[in-house]
Amino acid sequence: MLFLVLAAVGYFMAMPLVFVISNAFKPINEILKFPPDFLVKHPTLTNFTDLYHLLSGSWVPFTRYLFNTFFIAIAGTAGHVLIASMAAYPLAKRKFPGRAMLFSVVVLSLMFSATVTQITNYMTMSWLGFLDTHWAVIVPAIGSSLGLYLMKQFMEQIPDALLEAAQIDGCSEFRIFWNVVMPVVRPAWLTLIIFSFQGLWGAGGAAGSMYIYSEQLKTIDYALGQILAGGIIRTGPSMAATLLLLTVPILIFVLSQSSVIQTMSTSGMKD
Amino acid sequence: MIPLVKKASAGTGRGPLAPLLARKWKEAKRSKALYAMLAPFFLIFFTFTVLPVCLSLLVSFTDFNMLEFPQWVGWRNYAQLFVRDDVFLIALKNTLIFAAVTGPVSYVACFVLAWIINEFPPKLRAFATLVFYAPALSGSAFIVWTLLFSSDSYGYINAFLLKWHLILEPILWLKTPKYILPIIIIVQLWLSLGTSFLAFIAGLQSMDKNLFEAGAIDGIRNRWQELWFITLPSMRPMLMFGAVIQITASFGVAEVATALAGFPSVKYAGHTIVTHLMDYGSIRFEMGYASAIATVLFAMMLGSNLIVRRLLAKVGE
Numbered sequence: 001m002l003f004l005v006l007a008a009v010g011y012f013m014a015m016p017l018v019f020v021i022s023n024a025f026k027p028i029n030e031i032l033k034f035p036p037d038f039l040v041k042h043p044t045l046t047n048f049t050d051l052y053h054l055l056s057g058s059w060v061p062f063t064r065y066l067f068n069t070f071f072i073a074i075a076g077t078a079g080h081v082l083i084a085s086m087a088a089y090p091l092a093k094r095k096f097p098g099r100a101m102l103f104s105v106v107v108l109s110l111m112f113s114a115t116v117t118q119i120t121n122y123m124t125m126s127w128l129g130f131l132d133t134h135w136a137v138i139v140p141a142i143g144s145s146l147g148l149y150l151m152k153q154f155m156e157q158i159p160d161a162l163l164e165a166a167q168i169d170g171c172s173e174f175r176i177f178w179n180v181v182m183p184v185v186r187p188a189w190l191t192l193i194i195f196s197f198q199g200l201w202g203a204g205g206a207a208g209s210m211y212i213y214s215e216q217l218k219t220i221d222y223a224l225g226q227i228l229a230g231g232i233i234r235t236g237p238s239m240a241a242t243l244l245l246l247t248v249p250i251l252i253f254v255l256s257q258s259s260v261i262q263t264m265s266t267s268g269m270k271d
Numbered sequence: 272m273i274p275l276v277k278k279a280s281a282g283t284g285r286g287p288l289a290p291l292l293a294r295k296w297k298e299a300k301r302s303k304a305l306y307a308m309l310a311p312f313f314l315i316f317f318t319f320t321v322l323p324v325c326l327s328l329l330v331s332f333t334d335f336n337m338l339e340f341p342q343w344v345g346w347r348n349y350a351q352l353f354v355r356d357d358v359f360l361i362a363l364k365n366t367l368i369f370a371a372v373t374g375p376v377s378y379v380a381c382f383v384l385a386w387i388i389n390e391f392p393p394k395l396r397a398f399a400t401l402v403f404y405a406p407a408l409s410g411s412a413f414i415v416w417t418l419l420f421s422s423d424s425y426g427y428i429n430a431f432l433l434k435w436h437l438i439l440e441p442i443l444w445l446k447t448p449k450y451i452l453p454i455i456i457i458v459q460l461w462l463s464l465g466t467s468f469l470a471f472i473a474g475l476q477s478m479d480k481n482l483f484e485a486g487a488i489d490g491i492r493n494r495w496q497e498l499w500f501i502t503l504p505s506m507r508p509m510l511m512f513g514a515v516i517q518i519t520a521s522f523g524v525a526e527v528a529t530a531l532a533g534f535p536s537v538k539y540a541g542h543t544i545v546t547h548l549m550d551y552g553s554i555r556f557e558m559g560y561a562s563a564i565a566t567v568l569f570a571m572m573l574g575s576n577l578i579v580r581r582l583l584a585k586v587g588e
Contacts, residue, residue, distance in 0.1 A: 086309075090308055097299045113519050113572070115545045118548075119548065
């Protein structure tokens with residue numbers, strides 16, 4: 001009985017992605033066929049070459065969209081992992097005035113989403129001169145509270161003895177963080193990397209469209225939307241693009257899954 | 272943080288609070304290196320997360336168009352929202368329906384699925400985790416649903432129904448008000464096995480197995496009792512975390528709605544508080560009004576989180 005439920009939900013979850021994969025390899029006559037087949041019969045790579053031609057024909061070169069997507073995702077993720085971990089260490093392992101207050105603000109911030117702040121952030125961005133630059137997407141992502149929360153919870157389980165040993169050796173707090181703590185929390189970085197990367201990889205759509213107007217600063221998924229607007233005839237290339245886009249975060253997750261689960265086991269919230 | 276403490280310590284020597292503050296100030300000075308490590312993150316966090324909430328509360332009482340200086344208007348924006356703005360009331364109704372359906376359903380689904388696959392052998396469990404988590408991971412791939420629900424006979428769902436003679440002509444799925452809401456809910460559920468799902472899998476895996484043996488001795492007879500009296504209570508911190516993530520997500524529906532049903536959607540059938548917010552904030556630039564909408568949304572998210580936390584504290588009692 002339970003397995004029936006599982007199979008049904010599994011089908012519901014997997015079906016659309018299988019549809020993407022199958023359509024990405026369908027030749028044009030199979031895409032236009034009625035009634036349409038769910039699975040591809042004669043797989044072909046024409047959609048990928050068509051995609052390449054379509055994109056190289058647009059006045060903003062395809063490589064530019066690709067660069068923008070990678071730049072936002074990598075700069076934002078790297079900054080987030082470093083800066084959030086650096087802040088997580090004192091919160092997890094040291095006592096200082098203001099610690100409890102700072103952490104409860106972080107927990108509170110998990111209870112509302114970025115949509116609440118986007119109007120006022122638009123004003124802040126315009127004062128800071130971030131509008132129409134990649135920084136408008138990158139900088140807020142660096143200060144994402146979910147990453148700090150998960151990192152702090154994970155760091156709490158580091159034995160104090162490890163830190164004391166380094167302290168006796170005369171290491172500064174930063175040295176302890178960098179040389180002792182960071183190597184131990186590797187699973188947590190991988191988790192922060194996947195969450196941050198996944199958010200930023202698709203961010204061109206949501207946050208990007210709000211703060212970035214220049215064509216040459218937009219990301220792949222904006223370009224994807226443009227292709228899809230071409231209607232049924234563009235289905236093939238747009239599914240090819242969707243497939244390429246979703247492979248990257250899925251690949252990162254496959255490689256880091258056990259670390260992510262290990263990190264999430266400390267994610268609980270005490271009341 | 273620091274200036275606040277500084278101001279307080281200026282009053283040293285007066286009242287019983289003073290020695291405490293002086294000691295705190297000394298501690299704070301000793302922790303300089305720690306504050307330096309906290310600074311970069313909290314500077315960004317306060318600028319883009321905490322400050323906006325406070326600012327938006329303030330701006331919501333003004334009339335502000337980004338060009339002229341804001342004018343204080345008191346409660347007018349809120350009064351207009353709830354009394355005059357019919358579209359907002361539609362958005363409010365839709366958002367509450369989304370939240371009431373996708374929130375609980377996705378939360379329970381996250382837990383039940385995690386619970387079922389927990390007993391699988393590791394390889395199979397990893398595979399099942401990937402299958403369920405993949406949609407949440409795949410970001411903008413949800414636009415594939417626009418093809419599935421496409422209004423011509425090439426739409427897969429229309430074609431399927433036509434083939435089996437369940438319908439006679441293609442249905443305009445994303446242009447018919449009565450279908451828009453359910454379709455957005457379906458897609459939103461498809462995307463919702465995310466962070467909480469992973470947290471539940473992790474929580475179930477790291478459970479202390481001795482608890483089950485102890486439970487068997489104490490007279491736990493079946494799996495359901497085991498679930499209610501042992502598994503759920505020991506998962507409580509994880510359940511809290513999952514609830515926070517799921518609730519927050521269920522109120523923020525917008526991207527899927529605009530991508531599927533268009534913006535604005537037919538008869539506002541897919542209009543939510545967030546799309547209403549975008550309409551006034553980034554199209555009409557009525558920042559005061561938009562801030563009032565944001566503040567209402569903030570209060571709804573925070574309020575339901577706090578209520579659910581209360582309820583979860585009762586699990587397994």
